Amino acid sequence: MRDQAQVVIIGGGIFGTSVAYHLAKAGCTDVILVDKGELTSGTTFHSVGLVSQFRTSPSLMRVMNYTINLFNELKEEVGDALGWNTVGSLRLASSKDRLKALQREVSRAKAIGITADIISAGEAMEIAPFLSDQELYGAVYVPDDGHIDPNAITYELARQAKSTGVEVHTNVRVTGIDVSPAGEIQQVITDHGNIKTECVVNAAGEWAPRIGEMVGVNIPMVPLMHQYLTTKPIPGHELPRNTPVVRDPDKLFYCREDTGAFLIGAFESNPKEWAVEGVPWKFTQELLSPEWELFEPVLEMAMERIPILAEAEAVELINGPDAFTPDGHYALGPVPGLRGFYVAAGGSINGIAGAGGVGKLLAEWILEGAPSIDTHEMNIRRFGPHLSDLKYVTEHCREVYRYYYRLRYPNDENEWGRPLRTSPFYTRLQEAGAIFGEKNGWERVNYLNPGQPWRQAGADQKNWGWGRPDFFEQVAGEVKIARERASLIDMTSFGKIDIFGAGALPLLQKLAISDLDKPVGCITYTQFLNEKGGIESDVTVTSMAEDRFRIISGTSFVSNDLGWIQMHLPKDGSAEISDVTEDLGCLALCGPCARQVLESVTRNDVSNHAFPYMTAQ
Structure with a gap:
C-alpha cells in the first residue's frame, strides 16, 4: 500500500x-x-x-x-x-x-x-x-x-x-x-x-x-x-x-x-x-x-x-x-x-x-467543486446541531422507516421524538390552544384552537385524505386578522447567523447577489449564489455595525446556509461566524395596525419616517 x-x-x-x-x-x-x-x-x-x-x-x-x-x-x-x-x-x-x-x-x-x-x-x-x-x-x-x-x-x-x-x-x-x-x-x-x-x-x-x-x-x-x-x-x-x-x-x-x-x-x-x-x-x-x-x-x-x-x-x-x-x-x-x-x-x-x-x-x-444537479435534500450541510441528540435522531430514523411505504399527506407532521426545540413562548402558546407542527426539530404553531387543549399535530390529514382539512377555516380566520388588523407570530425557529470581523463585508459581497455595503441598520433581501449562478441561500442580511452582520434564514435552511458561509470563510481569519438561532427569541408583529400596537408599548418613534421599511433598530 x-x-x-x-x-x-x-x-x-x-x-x-x-x-x-x-x-x-x-x-x-x-x-x-x-x-x-x-x-x-x-x-x-x-x-x-x-x-x-x-x-x-x-x-x-x-x-x-x-x-x-x-x-x-x-x-x-x-x-x-x-x-x-x-x-x-x-x-x-x-x-x-x-x-x-x-x-x-x-x-x-x-x-x-x-x-x-x-x-x-x-x-x-x-x-x-x-x-x-x-x-x-x-x-x-x-x-x-x-x-x-x-x-x-x-x-x-x-x-x-x-x-x-x-x-x-x-x-x-x-x-x-x-x-x-x-x-x-x-x-x-x-x-x-x-x-x-x-x-x-x-x-x-x-x-x-x-x-x-x-x-x-x-x-x-x-x-x-x-x-x-x-x-x-x-x-x-x-x-x-x-x-x-x-x-x-x-x-x-x-x-x-x-x-x-x-x-x-x-x-x-x-x-x-x-x-x-x-x-x-x-x-x-x-x-x-x-x-x-x-x-x-x-x-x-x-x-x-x-x-x-x-x-x-x-x-x-x-x-x-x-x-x-x-x-x-x-x-x-x-x-x-x-x-x-x-x-x-x-x-x-x-x-x-x-x-x-x-x-x-x-x-x-x-x-x-460542485455537483451537476441540485443536491439540497441529500447534502450533508442540511444536518443541524440538534441532530447530536441521539434519542431524537433514533426516533426520527424509526419514523422514516415506518413511513417509507405508508402514505403521507402534504400536511402530515413527524410525531416521534418530540418535543426537542421549543421557543421562549412555548408555554404561552400552549395556553392559547396551539396545534404544533415540527420543523428542523422546532415546535412551531400551525394554528390556534382557542379554548381547546393544545396538542402536537401528526398524521392528521389522513382524516381528510387529499381534501380540504377541517382546520382550513380556522387558518383563514388567522390570515384575515393578520391582513386587516395585527398579528403576533412566533418566528424563533428562523435561522440567525452572525458574521463579524474586518473581512465580514468583503466575504458577504462575494457571496451575495446584492450590494451589501449599506449604512448600519439597513436590511437587504438577497441570495447567495454558487459558481454556476445557482441559488444556495435565500436570506436577509442586516447591517448591525460596520463589521457585523446578521443573516436571517429559513428554519429548514439555517444549517445549509451556515455551512455555505463556513466553506468560504477567509483563511486569514478576518471573518468569523456564529449560529445564534437558539440564543434569540423572535416575535413578528405584522398587519396594517402593527405600528399602532408597537406605539402602545414603547416611547420610541416607530412611525414610517423614523422606522422605515427594511431597516432595523
Missing part, C-alpha cells in the same frame, strides 16, 4: 467503489480505497439489490435514472455476470388515495424523462399474474427498473477502477485521521500504515458515524433492522426470471423473483434500532437474529395480495441492519469547516438503486 494519494476512500461497499470508479473515469487515478474487511462486507452484502427510479423528488429520480443507465452500459461490457436484470417494476395502489399519490408522482417522473405509466388493476395482473385483484385500484409500471446482484456490481466497479491504477486494499482498518489546525486533511492512519492525503471520502456505510467522530463531524445515522424472507419455488408456480419487482406500499411489502421463488421484504410499522451508539468494528458480513413477530403481520398482508404465498415453504428470514438518516435521504458532499473531507453515506435501502448517481456526484464535488 502506497503512503500517499490524492484521494483516500474509506469503505469498500457500493458507494465507495462507485466513487472510485467515477474518479477514475474522470481521470483521477491517484486514489486508494481501503476497507476494514472484504469488499461488500457491510450493508451491501445483504442487500436485496432492488433498483427503481420512482421517487418523490426529481433530484433523487435523476440519481436513480443515471444509475440504471450506468448498469445498462456495464452490462453491455461484461454481460450477465453483472447480475443486472431489467424486469420492470409495479407499484400497486391498494387504496384510492394511494392511486392519487401515484398519479402525482408519475407526472414528476415523466417531466424528467423517466418512462412510467399508470395502469389498471387488470393490466397489472397481466404483467404479474400471481396478484389478487382484491382492493387493487391500479398501479405504476416502470419498465426500465429491475434488480441487480449487489456483490457483482460492487466488484465490477472496483475491478474497473483498479484497471486504471486505483489501489484497493481490504482488511485495512482506519484508526484515525490527522487534521491541521487550519482544518485541512493531512493523513489517514490505518493499522497497516499511514497515507498522506488532502482528500478523504467517508463511504464507510453503517460505520460512517464512527469515521466522522475521528474528525469531530456528527453524521446522524442509526442502523435499523430490515428483514426479507426467501422461499422455495412453489411447484407449478415457479417464477420466470423476467418477473417484475412488485411493491405494495399500502400492505408494506415488496417482492421479487429469486431463483424461481419469491423474495418478500417488509417495512414494519414498529421498526427496531440496533447498535445506536456505534456499529462494532468487528461486525463484518454478519446478520442479526430474525424477528418473526415483527415480520409476520406484513407477511399476512403480502399473502392477501399474493395468495399463492400461502403455499410457499420458507427458507430463511434475513435480518440485516440498514443505516438511516433522520429524513431518509443520503448524506453526501463536503463537510463545512473541514477542507478535504467528503461523505457518501446514508444509503439505507436506497444504496444500490442510487449508487451510480452518488459516485458521480461525489466525483464532481471533488474534481469540479
Whole structure:
C-alpha cells in the first residue's frame, strides 16, 4: 500500500467503489480505497439489490435514472455476470388515495424523462399474474427498473477502477485521521500504515458515524433492522426470471423473483434500532437474529395480495441492519469547516438503486467543486446541531422507516421524538390552544384552537385524505386578522447567523447577489449564489455595525446556509461566524395596525419616517 494519494476512500461497499470508479473515469487515478474487511462486507452484502427510479423528488429520480443507465452500459461490457436484470417494476395502489399519490408522482417522473405509466388493476395482473385483484385500484409500471446482484456490481466497479491504477486494499482498518489546525486533511492512519492525503471520502456505510467522530463531524445515522424472507419455488408456480419487482406500499411489502421463488421484504410499522451508539468494528458480513413477530403481520398482508404465498415453504428470514438518516435521504458532499473531507453515506435501502448517481456526484464535488444537479435534500450541510441528540435522531430514523411505504399527506407532521426545540413562548402558546407542527426539530404553531387543549399535530390529514382539512377555516380566520388588523407570530425557529470581523463585508459581497455595503441598520433581501449562478441561500442580511452582520434564514435552511458561509470563510481569519438561532427569541408583529400596537408599548418613534421599511433598530 502506497503512503500517499490524492484521494483516500474509506469503505469498500457500493458507494465507495462507485466513487472510485467515477474518479477514475474522470481521470483521477491517484486514489486508494481501503476497507476494514472484504469488499461488500457491510450493508451491501445483504442487500436485496432492488433498483427503481420512482421517487418523490426529481433530484433523487435523476440519481436513480443515471444509475440504471450506468448498469445498462456495464452490462453491455461484461454481460450477465453483472447480475443486472431489467424486469420492470409495479407499484400497486391498494387504496384510492394511494392511486392519487401515484398519479402525482408519475407526472414528476415523466417531466424528467423517466418512462412510467399508470395502469389498471387488470393490466397489472397481466404483467404479474400471481396478484389478487382484491382492493387493487391500479398501479405504476416502470419498465426500465429491475434488480441487480449487489456483490457483482460492487466488484465490477472496483475491478474497473483498479484497471486504471486505483489501489484497493481490504482488511485495512482506519484508526484515525490527522487534521491541521487550519482544518485541512493531512493523513489517514490505518493499522497497516499511514497515507498522506488532502482528500478523504467517508463511504464507510453503517460505520460512517464512527469515521466522522475521528474528525469531530456528527453524521446522524442509526442502523435499523430490515428483514426479507426467501422461499422455495412453489411447484407449478415457479417464477420466470423476467418477473417484475412488485411493491405494495399500502400492505408494506415488496417482492421479487429469486431463483424461481419469491423474495418478500417488509417495512414494519414498529421498526427496531440496533447498535445506536456505534456499529462494532468487528461486525463484518454478519446478520442479526430474525424477528418473526415483527415480520409476520406484513407477511399476512403480502399473502392477501399474493395468495399463492400461502403455499410457499420458507427458507430463511434475513435480518440485516440498514443505516438511516433522520429524513431518509443520503448524506453526501463536503463537510463545512473541514477542507478535504467528503461523505457518501446514508444509503439505507436506497444504496444500490442510487449508487451510480452518488459516485458521480461525489466525483464532481471533488474534481469540479460542485455537483451537476441540485443536491439540497441529500447534502450533508442540511444536518443541524440538534441532530447530536441521539434519542431524537433514533426516533426520527424509526419514523422514516415506518413511513417509507405508508402514505403521507402534504400536511402530515413527524410525531416521534418530540418535543426537542421549543421557543421562549412555548408555554404561552400552549395556553392559547396551539396545534404544533415540527420543523428542523422546532415546535412551531400551525394554528390556534382557542379554548381547546393544545396538542402536537401528526398524521392528521389522513382524516381528510387529499381534501380540504377541517382546520382550513380556522387558518383563514388567522390570515384575515393578520391582513386587516395585527398579528403576533412566533418566528424563533428562523435561522440567525452572525458574521463579524474586518473581512465580514468583503466575504458577504462575494457571496451575495446584492450590494451589501449599506449604512448600519439597513436590511437587504438577497441570495447567495454558487459558481454556476445557482441559488444556495435565500436570506436577509442586516447591517448591525460596520463589521457585523446578521443573516436571517429559513428554519429548514439555517444549517445549509451556515455551512455555505463556513466553506468560504477567509483563511486569514478576518471573518468569523456564529449560529445564534437558539440564543434569540423572535416575535413578528405584522398587519396594517402593527405600528399602532408597537406605539402602545414603547416611547420610541416607530412611525414610517423614523422606522422605515427594511431597516432595523
